[in-house]
Amino acid sequence: MKTKSIIFLILAAMLSAMPASAQFGRIVGSLEQLGKKKDEPKTQQAPANQPSQQKSQQTNQAAKIYYVSVNGKSRGADGLSVETAKKDIQAVLNIIKENNESGAVIRVSEGNFLGAANAGYIEISSWVTIEGGWNTDFTERNPLKYITRIQPTQDQLGTNGAKGLIHISGLDDAMAKKPKGTIIIDGIMIDQGLEAFYMPNDPTDERNGCPSAAFETGRMVDAIPPQVEHPGIRSMGWIAGNVIIRNCLIANCTYFGIQINTRCGEVEIYNNVILSNRYGGVRIAGGDKNGEASHINFHHNTVAFSWCRDKYMEDMGYGYEFMTLVNADVHHNMFIGNNYAAVARTHVLSGPDRVIEAKRVTNLYDNYYYINAADLQLPSAGGGKWTNIQCTDIEDMVDEKTLPRAENNLRMADNDAALDAFDQDYLAGVANLKVISSSQSFNRNSASNQFRAATGQNMQGSETRRVSMYGNRYNFDKALKLFGAKSGYGAQRP
Numbered sequence: 093m094k095t096k097s098i099i100f101l102i103l104a105a106m107l108s109a110m111p112a113s114a115q116f117g118r119i120v121g122s123l124e125q126l127g128k129k130k131d132e133p134k135t136q137q138a139p140a141n142q143p144s145q146q147k148s149q150q151t152n153q154a155a156k157i158y159y160v161s162v163n164g165k166s167r168g169a170d171g172l173s174v175e176t177a178k179k180d181i182q183a184v185l186n187i188i189k190e191n192n193e194s195g196a197v198i199r200v201s202e203g204n205f206l207g208a209a210n211a212g213y214i215e216i217s218s219w220v221t222i223e224g225g226w227n228t229d230f231t232e233r234n235p236l237k238y239i240t241r242i243q244p245t246q247d248q249l250g251t252n253g254a255k256g257l258i259h260i261s262g263l264d265d266a267m268a269k270k271p272k273g274t275i276i277i278d279g280i281m282i283d284q285g286l287e288a289f290y291m292p293n294d295p296t297d298e299r300n301g302c303p304s305a306a307f308e309t310g311r312m313v314d315a316i317p318p319q320v321e322h323p324g325i326r327s328m329g330w331i332a333g334n335v336i337i338r339n340c341l342i343a344n345c346t347y348f349g350i351q352i353n354t355r356c357g358e359v360e361i362y363n364n365v366i367l368s369n370r371y372g373g374v375r376i377a378g379g380d381k382n383g384e385a386s387h388i389n390f391h392h393n394t395v396a397f398s399w400c401r402d403k404y405m406e407d408m409g410y411g412y413e414f415m416t417l418v419n420a421d422v423h424h425n426m427f428i429g430n431n432y433a434a435v436a437r438t439h440v441l442s443g444p445d446r447v448i449e450a451k452r453v454t455n456l457y458d459n460y461y462y463i464n465a466a467d468l469q470l471p472s473a474g475g476g477k478w479t480n481i482q483c484t485d486i487e488d489m490v491d492e493k494t495l496p497r498a499e500n501n502l503r504m505a506d507n508d509a510a511l512d513a514f515d516q517d518y519l520a521g522v523a524n525l526k527v528i529s530s531s532q533s534f535n536r537n538s539a540s541n542q543f544r545a546a547t548g549q550n551m552q553g554s555e556t557r558r559v560s561m562y563g564n565r566y567n568f569d570k571a572l573k574l575f576g577a578k579s580g581y582g583a584q585r586p
Contacts, residue, residue: 155195155196155197155221156172156193156195156196156197157172157196157197157198157199158171158172158178158184158187158188158196158197158198158199159171159172159173159174159176159177159178159198159199159201159230160177160178160179160180160181160184160198160199160200160201160205161174161177161178161179161200161201161203161228161230162179162201162202162203162205162228163177163179163201163228164177164178164179164180165177165178165179166178166179166180166183171183171184171187174229174230177201177230180205180207180208181198181200181205181207181214181222182207182208182214182215183208184198185198185214185215185216185217185218185220186208188218188220189217189218192218193218194218194219194220194273195219195220195221195273195274196218196220196221197220197221197223198220198221198222198223199223199226199230200222200223200224200225200226200240200280201226201227201228201230201238201240202225202226202227202228202238202239202240203240203241204241204242204243205240205241205242206242206244206248207242207252209251210247210248210251211248211251211252212242212244212248212251212252212255212257212287213242213244213252213255213256213257213258213259213322214242214257214258214259215255215259215260215261216258216259216260216261216263216275217260217261217262217263218263218273219263219272219273219274219275219333220275220276221274221275221276221278222276222277222278222280223276223278223279224240224278224279224280224281225237225238225239225240225278225279225339225586226238226240233279234586235278235279235281235339235586236572236575236585236586239281239572240279240280240281241280241281241282241283241568242257242258242280242281242282242283243281243282243283243284243285243286243568244257244284244286244287245286245287246286246287248287249287249320252320252322254320254321254322254347255322255326256322256323256324256325256326256327256351257282257284257322257323257324257325257345258277258280258282258324258325258326259326259327259328260275260325260326260327260328260331260352261327261328261329262328262329263275263327263330263331263332263333264329264330264331264332264355264379265332265355266330266355268332268333268355268356269356269385270356270357271332271333271334271356271357271358272332272333273333273334274333274334274335274336274357275331275333275334275335275336276336276337276338277325277335277336277337277338277340278336278337278338278339278340279338279339279340279586280340281340281341281568281572282324282325282340282341282342282343282345283341283343283344283568283571284322284324284343284344284345284346285308285309285343285344285368285565285566285568287320287322288312288319288320288344288346288565289312289313289317289319290309290310290311290312290313290563290564290565291309291310291311291312291313292309292310293305293307293308293309293310294310295307298528298529298558299558301403301558301559301560301561301562301564302561302564303517303520303521303524303560303561304517304521306517307517307518307521307561307564308564308565308566308567309564309565310564311403311559311561311562311563311564312346312370312399312403312562312563312564312565314402314403314562314563315402319346320346321346321347321370322345322346322347323345323347323348323349323350323351324342324343324345324348324349324350324366324369325337325342325349325350325351325352326348326350326351326352327351327352327353329353330353330354330355330379331352331353331354331355331357332355332356332357333355333356333357334357334358334359334360335352335354335357335358335359335360335361336359336360336361337350337360337361337362337364338360338361338362338363338364338586339363339364339586340364340365341364341365341568341571341572342364342365342366342367342369342373343365343366343367343368343369343566343568343571344368344369344565344566345369345370346369346370346371347370347371348369348370348371348372348373348374348375349366349367349369349372349373349374349398350366350373350374350375350376351372351374351375351376352376353376353377353378353379354376354377354378354379354385354386354388354418355379355380355385355386356379356380356385356386357385357386358386358387358388358389359376359386359387359388359389360388360389360390361374361388361389361390361391361393362389362390362391362392362393363392363393363575363583363584363586364393364394364583365393365394365396365571365572365574365575365583366393366394366395366396366398366411367394367395367396367397367398367566367571367574368396368397368398368399368563368564368565368566368571369397369398369399370398370399370400370401370408370563371398371399371400371401371408371409372398372408372409372410372411372412372413373395373398373410373411373412373430374390374393374395374411374412374413375410375413375415376388376413376415376418376420377415377416377417377418378415378416378417378418379417380417380418381417381448382448382451383416383417383418383419383448383449383451383452384419384451386417386418386419387418387419387420387421388418388419388420388421388422389420389421390412390420390421390422390423390425391421391422391423391424391425392424392425392581392582392583392584393425393426393582393583394425394426394428394574394575394577394582394583395411395412395425395426395427395428395430395434396411396426396427396428396429396430396514396574397428397429397430397431397518397522397566398410398411398430398431398432399431399562399563400431400432400562403557403559403562403563404557405431405432405559405562407432408432409430409431409432409433409465410430410432410433410434410435410436410469411427411430411433411434411435411464412425412427412434412435412436413435413436413437413438413439414435414436414437414439414454415439416439416440416441416449416452417441417448417452418452419452419453419454420453420454420455421455421457421497422435422454422455422456422457422459423455423456423457423458423459424458424459424580424581424582425459425460425581425582426459426460426461426462426504426510426577426578426581426582427459427460427461427462427464427467428461428462428463428464428504428511428514428519429462429463429464429519429522429523430464430465431465431525432465432466432469433464433465433466433467433468433469433480434461434464434466434467434468434483435456435467435468435469436468436469437454437468437469437470437494437495438469438470438471438478440471450493453496454494454495454496455495455496455497455498456468456486456495456497456498456501457497457498457499457500457501458499458500458501458581459483459500459501459502459581460502460503460504460510460578460581460582461482461483461501461502461503461504462503462504462508462511463519463522463523465480466478466480466481466482467480467481467482467483467486467501468480468481468482468483468486468490468501469481470490470494482503483501483502483503484501484502484503486498486501487499487501508578509578510577510578510581510582512577513573513574513577514570514574514577515566515567515570518564518566521560521561521564522561524560525559525560525561526559526560527557527558527559527560528558528559528560529556529557529558
C-alpha cells in the first residue's frame with residue numbers, strides 16, 4: 093500500500109504541471125502500466141520474411157479521413173463522412189492539395205474510378221494514403237471482394253496522354269536529406285488491358301499471335317494503330333519521401349507496371365500482383381548523387397509475363413530492374429515467365445562515378461523463379477551483350493560485391509500447386525513461345541532504292557516477324573486469383 097501511495101503522489105505532482113487537455117491520456121496510460129504484471133509477454137514483431145501488414149495497414153487515427161464512393165456526389169459534398177462522400181478520387185486529391193493536408197487518408201469504395209472528367213488517371217501531388225477495397229457503406233474492407241479499380245477503356249484515348257494511371261508529381265525537393273512525407277497506395281487494382289490495342293483472338297491466322305481460342309486477345313499491336321504508352325504507377329520527376337505500394341494489381345500496362353524515381357526515403361512494394369506489362373514490371377531509380385538516401389524493399393510480389401518492348405523481343409521485358417543510386421532488397425517474390433529476364437542488374441555507374449557505384453548494396457534472396465527467359469541478367473564481363481544466369485547458379489556465379497546476399501533463389505517445380513492459380517492457357521503459351529516465321533525483303537535494284545542511292549540516302553528493305561504470342565491481355569478476374577497462390581512467397585491475400 094505504501095508503494096502505491098507514493099506512486100499516486102508522484103503522478104499528482106506531475107499532473108499539476110500539465111495542461112488540463114493532456115492530463116486524462118497521461119493518467120490512463122500510467123494506470124495501465126501500473127496494472128501490468130512484470131511477466132506479461134511483450135508484443136512480438138512480425139518475422140523479417142513476412143509482410144509487415146498488421147503494423148503498416150493500420151490507418152493513422154489522427155489523420156483526416158475522406159470518403160470516395162461510386163454512390164457519392166460531385167457537388168455539394170465535402171467527402172468527410174460516409175453520407176457526404178465524393179464521387180471522384182481526383183476531386184478529393186485536389187482538396188487535400190489546396191488545403192495542404194499532408195497525411196490525409198482517402199477511403200475508396202468498390203467501383204471503377206477514372207479521375208477528373210473520366211480522363212483515365214488520377215494525379216497525386218500530396219503526401220496521402222489512398223485505401224481501396226471498401227464496400228459502399230464503408231463498414232467492411234476486403235480489397236479482393238470489393239474491387240476498387242482504375243481500368244480505362246478506349247474511350248479515354250486522347251484524354252490521358254502518357255500519364256501513369258496513378259501519376260505522382262510535384263513531390264520533389266532537391267535539397268531534402270530526409271523524407272518529407274509518405275505516400276501509401278493500398279488495394280487499388282490497375283488494368284490498362286481494355287484501352288490497349290490487340291490483334292483479334294483468332295488462332296486460325298498466325299498473324300494474330302493467338303495460341304488458342306481461350307485467349308482474350310491476340311498479340312499486342314506495337315505499331316499500327318500507334319500504341320499509347322502508359323505506366324501503371326509513375327512519378328513525374330523525383331519523390332522526396334517514402335512510398336508504400338501494397339495489395340494492388342498492376343496489369344496489362346503498355347509502358348512499365350511501376351516506374352518511379354526516389355530522391356530520398358524508403359520505397360516498400362509488397363503484396364502486389366504485377367503481370368503482363370510491356371517494357372518491365374518494376375523500375376525504380378535513385379536521385380541522390382551519393383546513392384545513399386534511398387532504399388527499396390521489394391518483397392512478397394508475384395511478377396509475371398513482363399513483355400519486351402516489341403514483338404522482335406530484343407530488349408526490355410524485365411520483371412524487376414536494379415537501378416543505380418539506390419540500395420535494394422528483393423526477396424520472397426515469385427518471378428514467372430518474364431520475357432527477357434526476371435531480374436536485371438545491368439545498369440552500372442562507371443568512370444569517376446565508380447566510387448559511388450561501389451557503395452551500392454543490392455540483395456536478391458529467397459525468391460522463386462519459373463520459365464523466365466533468364467532469371468538474372470548482368471552486363472557481360474567479356475564485352476558481349478549480356479550474361480544470363482539461372483536462379484540455381486546465382487549464389488555461385490555472382491560475386492559478393494554485386495549481390496552481398498544471394499541465397500535461396502529457387503526454381504519452382506513443374507508440379508508446384510501455385511502454378512495452378514495462373515491462367516493455364518496463358519502459362520502454356522508463354523512456355524511454348526516461339527517465332528513462327530521471319531522474312532526479309534531487300535532489293536538493291538528496285539526503283540526506290542536506286543533513287544535513294546542516287547540522292548545519298550540509305551537503301552531500305554522490309555522485315556516481317558510472326559510470333560506465337562506477344563503481350564496478349566491477361567484476364568482481370570483471373571489475375572486476382574494470384575493473390576495467395578503460394579504461402580510465404582509472392583502476393584499474399586490482403
